[in-house]
Amino acid sequence: MQSGAYGASFAGGAFDFPGFLKQPQTILRCLSWIFAIVVFATIVAEGYVNVTKIGTIKCMFNGVDSACSYGIGVGVLAFLTCVAFLILDAYFPRISSAKERKCIVTGDLVFSAVWTLLWFICFCLLAHLWSKTPENLVLVRDAPRAVVAFSFFSVITWGLLSYFAYARYRQGVSAFDQEYRDPANDHTSPYPTGQYASSTPAGYQQSPFSQSQEQPGEYQPPTY
Secondary structure, three states: OOOOHHHOOOOOOOOOHHHHHHOHHHHHHHHHHHHHHHHHHHHHHHOEEEEOOOOEEEEOOOOOHHHHHHHHHHHHHHHHHHHHHHHHHHHHHHOOOHHHHHHHHHHHHHHHHHHHHHHHHHHHHHHHHHHOOOHHHOOOOHHHHHHHHHHHHHHHHHHHHHHHHHHHHHHHHHHHHHHOOOHHHOOOOOOOOOOOOOOOOOOOOOOOOHHHHHOOOOOOOOOO
């Protein structure tokens, strides 16, 4: 396969750790990983308040417990997904199979697009519920604001990850098409695709013995 397929500069070789850290995908995954920790850790630590009037624990987002559960679930899964794809990105240049690379890049594109949508839903849901939260559920204001803000930041980072994954996918498909082009349809090939000419090349001189060998005459004894 082509060594530069699907965004990898080579197949095999030593691991370039400084170059890996400078890649846009690595930076965005680390940011997404941090944002996910902030969201689900904040909800777990301060997302539930004790309402003294009813004696129960409610979610700080208008008392809707499913909203807190949704934020925790999306955050935890985003955290695990970032770790998994960071490992795959580090191992990606060592993969020599075009099929395996395509599966990884396709999975990255699908997961990034799905999580962009999930974070957008999370941001819209939590921002809407926070605007309608009564005062008896507002014990701290910084925690819910942080959850809403970092949910919005996650939409941006996962959207950019989707863009880079799509660019890597298009790059891999283009490289694969160029490498496995059919020679019969390649008009830029220096070799002719037609049949060889049957005529004698110009400038060719026939051997002087060919005519006598093809049409032998009568035997003449030598003269002594």
